Amino acid sequence: MSGEASHQPGDVIRCEGVSLTFRLPERKQGVKDVFMSPVRALKTREFHALDDVSFHVGPSEILGVIGNNGAGKSTLLRILGGIYQPDRGSVSVHGRIGMLMELGAGFHPDLTGRENVYLNASLLGVPTSVIEGCFDKIVDWSGMSEFIDMEVRHYSSGMKARLGFAVAAELRPDVLLVDEVLSVGDADFRRRCDQRFEEFVAQGTTIVLVTHSLQLVRERCTRALWLDKGTVRLIGDPDEVLSAYQADLQEVRNATLAQDNEKRGDPENAAETVAETMELEAEAEVEAETQEVPEPAESEPVAAAPAPVIPLAHPSDANPPAMPAAPTQPKRWGIGGLRIEEVVLRTRDGERRYSFDMGQYMRFDLRFRAERPIEKVLFGIQLATVDGTLATGVNSLLQGKPADIEPGQGLASFEIPELLITNGDYLVSAFAFVLDGGARTDIDYWKHCSVFEVVGGPRWKLGIGWLPRVAFHQFPLESGEQDESSDS
């Protein structure tokens, strides 16, 4: 067939400086908009889906395309498949192209499965006589014989993927473009796809695979292409590209968290509250009450800026029963006299970060300023998950080090040599308090002042905590031993 003839030594796919721009109206337009505000109606937003993308793919290669949503992965496949023409640059693909786009592999929803198989094949350029020969095989492989005369609109995405993949597999295109199709199937389907992939490679089919499954790229692809905002960030060995991509993901996450932390750290943002204490005995509260309650807004001694004051309902707010899901807003309260100004999360090198690896070193630096001398001040931090569940905490009382504070700036630092909480986001609360005969009085409690993430934890998250150095033993008990124990 023509596909055979067009096999040429060298590259099967060549992409040279491909750019594609979408020009989209700012919003959906009607005649009304055109008349009411012609300037805005005619304004379009340019979206550079792909910008100067160049790469080559050789025969029987499997190229995995990864990248965030909106990076241009599907657009790239559509260009390779000839659906879109690039605005600049050139694309050449040798041989028959089979396409399996995200939802439905070139199926028309109004046609039945059977009709779609024929349509799909004729779009691939396969004559009807050839399809008739292998139609039963296609249906068998897809396991869709029951539904083959049903309209495709009633198919699930998994069913569409099965049939689409079966057609592509049977009609043996020279180039197969796959967009996230394999992830919708069940385990059995994926296993058979894996098998087919090996056959494809053996046949010399070139595959371009767009996927979010990094594992699939690692296991199946000969090369990986990382698209980022329409440009090629990296292309090459899958392991190399994947680790760079993952590192970048963590970096991006770190930046997002840093932004979040900036907002949390801003004193204007923390909802200052009147003194709240956790005493068990009421008398310790008197000092706080008299100082704070009469005129909360004015007399707030710790307020560096006119902060919004919301009356606190209950002391139990320190650990509320139903904390709204993230983003949990910071809150602070305390009798004042000492104010935690900043909570900095650092690595062993002292680098400020918001993303930490599990099991590694982590340090919390609490920078504070005291206004008057206070005796026996204790510092603490608490870590909570984003739904407000307390995960763990530490304070200087546990270390037995109450400190006498002089007016001025100071630093309290908690070093955690091994961060043994599993991956996820954690909210930090930092506080300074004094113990007055068994009762605890908060000088400054800054709840959820910071957020950070833990990565690189166990593959299956079983909980917040991590039990280190667990040993597992398994052995049969001797029958005599068992009898003995049951006798006694």
Add this chain to the structure above:
Amino acid sequence: MMPAILWQTIGSQRRGFQYFHIAWTLAKRELKGRYRGSWLGFFWTFVEPLLLTFIFFFIFVVIFRQDHQNYLIYLLAGMLPFFFLNSTVVKSTVSLSGYASLIRQVYCPREVFVMVGVLSELYHFVFSLVVLTPFYFYYGVLPSWRIIGLIPALLLITLFSYGLGLFCASLNVFVRDTRFFITLLFRMWFYLTPIFYTVERLHNLGPTAIHLYNLNPMVPLLGIFRWALVPGESLPAPHFLGIMTAEIFLATLVGAVFFARNDNTAVKML
């Protein structure tokens, strides 16, 4: 020297016709699916023109005493081709958006989806001509050798509907109001075209008006259909036929150029 846009158009059309078999498959499917689940099924092809014929019969023969000798044949011979053009263009207008899911998933020249509308409506139209049979018996007349005139008439109207279809399909991607506008336009066009009245009725308007009136390509085109199908009708004047043919070719060319020019932009907006 032909400008580049013409070469682009020719290339685009050639690619489209290479995929003609796809259009044929989809058109067959559309015909099969059209009346599925309805009681009368394929008979709807005849029911609609028949019903309209009786309405027009009542209005123009019973009430207005229309004196054309084979009025009902005359009426159908004009109405059926006009409805063919109307429904093809309306269908083509929404063809790209209707097949958007397919277009976004696999390469297929977009002309194909306009062809689908033309093909399925053409099939429908040719079959609906059967409706004329009982009226030949009613008037006791038979079509003569002139029925071969249907061939050029069909070719011209098919070409015309394809050209207009290409234009509207492309335009509708950018301006979604096109489909509503088209419906209105065809309603006006219907009254501007001698379908339920005869051209002779306008003769008292004077020659200039008649010339202007004949600039509507559907006037001479329906004239050919009537010459072929209605006994006693004469062929429109040759210069009217010439102008009409030129207009249809020009419209088709404009439609094809417009479609080819906007194709790459349109597909990105689907």
